[in-house]
Amino acid sequence: MSPIILLSLLLQIACCVHVVRTGRPLYWIFIILVFSYLAVLIYFIAEVLPGLRNNPAARRGLRQVRDQIDPQRRKRQADQRLRVSDTVDNRRHLGDEHLARGEYAEAAAQFESAMRGIHREDPELMLGLAKAQYGLGQAAKAKQTLDALIAANPSFRSHEGHLLYARTVEDSGDIDAALHEYDALVGGYPGEEARLRYALLLKRKGRDGDAVVQLRNILDRAETSPRYYQQAQRAWIDAARKELRLLEPAG
Template sequence: MSPIVLLSIVLQIACCVHVVRTGRPLYWVFILLLFSYIAVLIYFIAEILPELRHNPDARKAVRRFKERIDPEREKRDASRQLGLADTLDNRRRLAAESLRSGDYAHAAELYGQSLKGLYATDPDLMLGLAKAQFGLGQWQGTRDTLDALIAANPDFRSSDGHLLYARAVEELGDVPAALHEYETVVQGFPGEEARARYALLLRRSGDAARAVAVFNEILARSGAAPKYYQREQGQWIELARKELASLA
């Protein structure tokens, strides 16, 4: 059997399975079996493509795929838009893309330029600046920026910002304060990173028993969670397993 025919059969079967599993009209099965590649293409355009456009996971997958092919694409587009119109939104977007790509110096510059006038204490801009400072290894600057953020915006809440604060305090060598911050942030953090970092610091500070308890909590929580959560948190779940094995 030629590879072309074999590929056609595989695609037809895959589409037929999709028809049955998603409850689409069964006439698609007959069309797919009769018209090979043309039917597969029509089915993809008519039924699968519209679904992908409205599926958050699919959009994320497409974005990741584009980033692998051209990781600087979004940053170039943001830079072009800022060149056309120097607005806060365009500057904010380029700052975020610079942060994502690891260009922390440029991100810090853009966030700093944006924190003026009415937006001098904007919490999202200040958090972005703190992230850029952390990327640059400016631990005290990160802590100062986050302290100023909370002072100016006492009702602002950010799990990422709280974790960043704990990490900055840890990097500054203030272990008791860092442990306190980690212990607080894990209560509402939507993932396992905060717990993993908390457990690592507990171990380094000599509290192996508490570290073991927190690592076990990571495994228990993730074990009861859906598969997608386990995939997203795989890095921290694997770290917990390795740390428990070494502590044993």
């Protein structure tokens, strides 16, 4: 069978299945089967594409595809918005884009520029600045920024911010204080990074048994989690499995 005919059949079957599963008018099946590629294209534009635009998961997928094709797109758009309107939000968005690309000096400059007047103690800006400082290897400065954030915004809560704070405390050499921060964090952290870092610090402290408990917890959670969660946390899960293999024989 010709590849062109085979592709046409596959597309027609897929569209017909979509018609039935989504409750579209059944006349679409007749149109799709009779007019082949043209009908598939029309059906996609008329029925499938609007649904993708209204589906959050589909929108995320489309954004990821666009970002892979044009990695600088989001940063370019943020830069254009800032040039049109120099606002705090636009500086924050551009700072976030720099952070995502590991451009920490540029990110710090954007956050610092936005921290003026009534926004001097804005928690989101202060957290962004602390991330940039930590990325630049300035852990002590990042901790100072986070301490100032906590003092100025005692009701502010951020899992990312708490993890960053625990890491700055760990880097300061105060292992017991860092263990306290990780212990307070892991219960509600939406991911496995905090648990893995906690386990590694427990191991560093010589508490191998407690480290094993945390590592097993990571793997147990992974086994009962949806596939998308396992994929998103793959690096931390694999690291936990590797560390557990190193620790269990000694236990």
